[in-house]
Amino acid sequence: MEFSQLIRARYSVRAYKPDPVPEEALQQVLEAAQLAPSAANRQPFRLIVVHTRGREQELQRIYPRQWFTQAPLIICLCLVPKEAWVREDRRSYCDVDGAIAFDHLVLAAANLGLGTCWIAHFDVHAAREILRVPPDMEPFLFTPLGYPADQPTPKKRRPLSDLVRYEHW
Secondary structure: OOHHHHHHHOOEOOOEOOOOOOHHHHHHHHHHHHOOOOHHHOOOEEEEEEEOOOOHHHHHOOOOOHHHHOOOEEEEEEEOHHHOOEOOOOOEOHHHHHHHHHHHHHHHHHHOOOEEOOEOOOOHHHHHHHHOOOOOOEEEEEEEEEOEOOOOOOOOOOOHHHHOOOOOO
16 A cells, blocks of 8 residues: 555554454564664564453453454563663653554554554553563553454544644744
């Protein structure tokens, strides 16, 4: 899909078909995250791919929405803060790098006809426990990954004039 069409077509999917995600499609989505830019090319993140079948009840502890476990897969992006590049004013780019990688993953999924939904509001303690996330890593973002069973609604976005300034504030 042409990029401008892709960014218009991508939406937050909240209903999924149970159809399996082909391994080749999963690998393409994961590779998109791998190829994302990161500060000083540190890539301070790891991805956990979780098969939902038979684990729905347990995974609902992480995010208690029925559609979260409808998809055949869930992907969790974890941050590795000790690997992140830190600017001289001590600003860590860990979150930024994780978000860029996740966005690449989401766009690659949409390009393959797969649905995703950014989830940042989840039970961190449940995620750590269920996914056995080491203490030096931080569960940061989740998305189901599967074929959409819903339709996109019109996007509501602020006008560019609210978001963009030229030359100065």
